[in-house]
């Protein structure tokens with residue numbers, strides 16, 4: 001069979017890749033990649049590769065929990081026209097790959113640390129579908145006017161109150177039926193408890209407003225992290 005640059009070979013069996021996410025052969029291995037929205041430009045030192053005149057940015061599951069979720073076969077509900085509220089964008093590593101994916105949508109990137117915000121603003125200046133928001137994710141009413149009614153919330157804040165942050169942001173900013181993609185870092189919630197118990201406790205809180213569609217641990221890429229994809233229940237479905 002002829003080799004396609006986008007053919008999976010060495011990765012484990014996957015759900016279909018999300019739109020605008022590719023698997024590219026590089027140095028004898030299949031690697032995840034997104035098509036570079038700003039050709040010739042790197043965001044965090046990632047490798048750029050060209051195939052058939054198109055430039056891609058390799059996307060390492062060790063650097064990005066979203067890439068790890070895809071490598072682990074999770075179905076990711078992000079479409080090219082999705083609007084995404086990204087909580088905990090840091091300097092834009094993962095957010096920039098989402099920006100490559102949502103060619104007809106937007107990424108509202110919330111971050112509260114001024115030092116990384118400077119780098120994030122640099123990334124957003126080049127990427128016209130990214131909007132930087134210097135704000136505290138525990139106060140979604142402060143950015144609802146800019147980032148209200150999104151299709152997806154992506155949350156990676158590494159805070160003890162992660163479930164509450166997700167619920168509050170969904171109430172303020174997520175469409176009914178919209179999706180939550182979230183990474184729970186056990187050690188941030190409780191550094192002494194068994195991670196399994198921490199995950200169960202956080203999932204129980206989320207159950208009130210979300211239907212969990214998929215969940216997986218992110219080993220071997222990220223230790224003691226649970227990633228989940230959930231759908232926000234409509235008002236009439238809430239108990």
Ligand SMILES: C[S@@+](CC[C@H](N)C(=O)[O-])C[C@H]1O[C@@H](n2cnc3c(N)ncnc32)[C@H](O)[C@@H]1O
Nearest residue numbers: 088089090093094111112113136137138156157
């Ligand atoms: C694990 S890092 C995120 C890495 C990033 N998601 C990536 O993959 O490129 C967590 C980030 O969340 C930010 N953060 C933590 N609590 C926050 C809050 N309450 N509001 C906004 N940002 C927060 C931290 O400053 C940090 O940059």
